[in-house]
Amino acid sequence: CLSILGIAREISFFGDRPLRTPVIENIEAEGGNSGFRVERLSGSCPFYMGCLMEGVKIAASPDWIKNKILSMGLNPQNNVVDITNMILFELGQPLHAFDADKIQSGIIRISDSAEGEKIALLDGKEHRLKEGLCLIRDGARPVALGGVMGGADSGVSNATTRVFLESACFEPGAVYMSARRTALTSPSSMRFSRGVDPLMVKKALMRAAALIRETASGRVIEFFHEGRVPGKQPITVRREYVRSLLGIALPSEDLAKALSFAGDVQSAEDGSVKILPYSWRNDLRIEEDMVEEAVRSIGYDAIPPKFPQLRRPPYGLPDSVRVREELMSTFVSAGFSEVITPDMISESRLFQNYPEVIKIKNPVSADMGVARPTLFVNLADVVRHNIFRGITDVKIFESGSVFRNNAGRYVEEEMLAGAATGSVSPLSHYNSVPADFFYVKGVLECLAGRASVSERVNAPFLENAFVFKGGEKPLFLIGEVTDKALNSFDIKKDFLTSPIIYFEFYFRNISSPAKKYSAPPTVPASLRDLSIVIKEDVRFTEVEKKILSLGVETLEKAVLIDLYRGAQVEKGKKSMSFRLFFRGRETLIHSDIDAQLDRILKALAEAFGAELRQK
Template identity: 30%
Template sequence: MKISVNWLRDFIDLHESAEELDARLTASGLEVEGVETIEAVPGSLQGMVIGEVLTCEKHPDADKLSKTTVDLGSEVVPIVCGAPNVAAGQKVVVATVGATLYPAEGEPFTIKKAKIRGEVSQGMICAEDELGLGASHAGIMVLDTDLPNGTPAADYFHLETDYVLEIGLTPNRADAASHLGVARDLRALYNRPITKPDVSAFAVARAESPVEIVIEAPEGCPRYCGVSVHGVTVGPSPEWLQQRLRAIGLSPINNVVDVTNYVLHGLGQPLHAFDEAQLAGHKIVVRYANEGETLVTLDDVERKLSAEDLVICDGDKPVALAGVFGGAGSGVTEATTNVFIESAYFAPGSVRRTAQRHGLKTDASFRFERGTDPELPAYAAKYAALLLQEVAGGTIVTDVTDNHPRPVTGFPVDVRYRHLDRLLGVQIPHGRVRKILELLDIRIEEETDAGLRLWVPPYRVDVQREADVAEELLRIYGYDQLEVSAQLRSDFLSEFPAVDRDTLRQRISTLLTAVGFTEIQTNSLTRPEYAQWLGAEAQSVPLVNPLSEELSVLRQHLLFTGLEVMAHNLNRRQTDLRLFEFGRIYQKTEKGYQEADQLILLAQGNQRAETWQGKSQPVDFFQLGNVVTKVLRKLGADELEQVPAQDPQFAWGLTLRMNRRDVATLGLVKTSLSRKMELKSLVFCAVLDWDYLTKKFSDQLVTQEISRFPEVRRDLSLVLDRNVTFEEIRQIARKTERRLLRDLNVFDVYEGESLGAGKKSYSVSFILQDQERTLTDKEIDKTMDRLMKNFERELGAVIRR
């Protein structure tokens, strides 16, 4: 919503800058999203002043030029002028040195001190088109004014730079959807009176029969006002009206339509102008449409109406969608001479349903469906009639007809001071409370020591409860007036919804593609011999009516269809492959048929191509393990138990367990299986239990505060039996020290005759850290002593010191 600062000044005295208004309105809840400068003419005549030509004589070296001296108030300057009508004694507009001109045609240019045919010129006497004020270039502008020399030209032409506030209006603040509405907030913020347009001059010049108004649907139209203005001349609006509309982004149409838009954005009351001659029977009927009835709207679209659509009809047919859009047949045209102005209050729900049903969003529906002021229609009709009389030359021939079958009134709200204090977090003095409410048009009906009974005006549809009143008080009193406690607390329950499976899958897919993997999708139908190769034909799920022998069972595993894709690519000389697939597997068990989702990763060939910087590196188990670790960490699974893989499809590998459940298995695919798929190179594979991982970890939010205290590293060299794994070392270390041990890692493994038969040496680093303080040498040594003793006792380790 756009609000013109100059327009606001018609309602309230404002001397604050646009930036100050921006800050004040935003702090009160009307968020200003931007401020736009609107110039009446480009450059706003900056650097242009009124001057007086003191002398004028022909240029000695140019017949068409004149030498002049011009009094600019503070100095007299020489100016060479080419206009044929320049003469001594004239009051003129002078562009001083440094001023920039924005002519009606051509590019802007800046005035500089110059010599023209040998004569010094320190400025320019301007024509109308050179100032951007018109198109005439017949000669310089000669002014009829007594203003002193040096007066800014903008003062003479009454040019005002305007500033437009772009307000992001929230749905609850329908009352502020106009210049009057914003002015009401400024009244409360600055404690200044507002002035509404004077309609005391409204008078019926000659009485004629008014348009008859019949309301058949009072629940949809509680109030309908109308006034007739005859003898209007439809044409362009005066410049002041056009400027007001252009400033807020509206294109002027004609003086009648422009008046309705001006009142809408000025007061917040939508209006509609009918060509009275097109209203059959000289009658207005407000009713619900007949099912299937049609109406051609102003955009020349024929719309099929519903029985829930509130329409404005004449004596025969619908002529407008109430509160939404006018009809084409009754709108104002250049031939219109008699105008009927509609000013009504329509039920918000009715307008909202009609606007949504027909996909129409207009300035009128925007306001009606949020709730307008039911006390404004008659006043707005008078104001519009006076404006129309002024700009279109019409005559008011009827008084305002006010049909008010179902009055909409304000409503009471009870507030208690102790509740206000609790809600606000601060005790606003009671006198200040009363003053704010008065400035907000909220009337105090009754006051006691405990609280107030208030009467809220009907246009404040958002103030219904005690909490709403507290909000109004606080936004005017000022959020910056609240004292902030040194210890902020908030009581609330945050909702942590489960991550959608598709969203989680997308995250993991993004991760895998980022590290060089390509997603594949394979058929759930597969060959029965694949299960036979693993000795699992009893678990196969056969199809009752297979399309072919080759695709007669549902897959038990994603491995073989993935190997088919590898073979297909290898036959086409694509040798370096890293693939992944999310897929479903099916098995027959003693308990019946089961299905589950898995994620499989497959890799073969080189992980890095040969370049001048280094040789190619083949894919290995550790590279695949690194990728699996990234996936599991992304899912929130970190501390996993590692055991040797027992899966029949792997020659060797590891199984990762969580809560005694296998969540991932990775290793080298048996060469007997890969050879059967005509794959000659090594294939590494990882299979993840996608069902369990998404169920277990998708709803967890993992956060940890970063310690402000330094880490400490200590290294140990352990001589162990060859069959002892690093996983055993890790488990013992974690069991021994749970609080301070952040990480441990093997950075060297050695086997040699010097260690003895069946022995090997692990060099292990330990990272220790406390979240609350810096560790002392004594604490570190004590922790390392306990670790060494447990390694010696449980693994028979020899510590190389």
């Protein structure tokens, strides 16, 4: 509520009592050319009104005004300032009074600040401003921080005879940003940052002008207004949708009565209610907001308790959920700690370009302005937090959502990612190995099962980054965090005992084949080693794939046991040695195995120009 009028509205509705509002006189200006004008150049102020008054006599306020000021916990100042403070608490509309003679240019200009611009405010301090904050200017000179606080050099004093009253509607997000970036909180910023009633701008100004005329003998010379009052759109509330959320069915008449507290009911028919929110209800924008107002009106105790009917999946959890839970348990078993971080981050933390980032319309704070497109930012913050506290052995992971804007279509994707640095087992009497690239890669390969490496990829924040695949599907990404990323997140490289390794695990691409029983072998395996000389650019995975694709029934697996480059091999080539495991239903004889070896060697020669190594 943040105003006496707001509290009175609540009591009036829920107590079923009539509401009495202050009588506000519609004052006419005396007219004449005052020489003042208002220019609105900032989108942070959609509607601005002003009133120039002359012949004002600054004095102590009447007792009835003083008593109201004291009851609010404030100290009376003078008749003009006390009237603006009283209306702030009474109607919820902040006002500001300028000494008109201190507006030397005669121009009230509403525009945004430049980077590094300075202003002295009523808190007695000079503030250096960031770019884009809403300012009220005397021509070019800043005289107030819009919606937050007035300037130190333009306020009303005992010598004031001409007053310029300001009443405006500022964008909530803009005022919140100004207050946060200047570390200032005022009664005005509290109200503007939550949204004020735009129709109260004129009413509050008229009430202030009338009271100043009554208590300070002021004459109204001219009114000013720039912009227009923001409009509202009606909201349709469906009875069936209300029932699906609340669990109770409300007739259209009862629903309309319940919602009359939130706005003007325009129609109640065809199973829905169409309602136009009141001007002071800036928080009502979508159908769910109106459902919340309906349950406030009828009372939560009017909803009978009912345990929801649970539907158990016929075959347990979905594969993706089961795989994710198993992976998280395995990470914990491997010594990783789970972390949970916010879904929103500051866009400034994404020092690399993310064109698909989703911006939040009305963020809670500047540090939570976008939906995170990656888990890296928050994980890097956790690593830095630990390193700054002397904990250099960090192994963490997080399972959470990332958000992307895919050509205007918002996409939410589940992700499992982590980071590691330091030692694997720091508190051990054994020599601990570092949690480096190969250690983390080994952990991920154990989790993913069989994986083959693709070519090196370019990944944000990473160098020496690789994607490992299972068939054509990526299973995980792994790489070392770059020095640029370390500097951006204020991680001192000198404090690290090993590089920070970051990984992303694409658990949805892990297949869950049906479990089949395999009887233990009844005959021994026959092992043969095959050494070939092959071109340098041929990868192991290509050779392995070719061997297994021949369909040799008795071949169980092929394992690379040696890789040689040196004087005994022709330049531009390398030697690869495989151990081949053969097993049949019966014990194999040498001639059967030799025939299969010849077949394999011939296929490798045709595909890659491979030759049998002779020495």
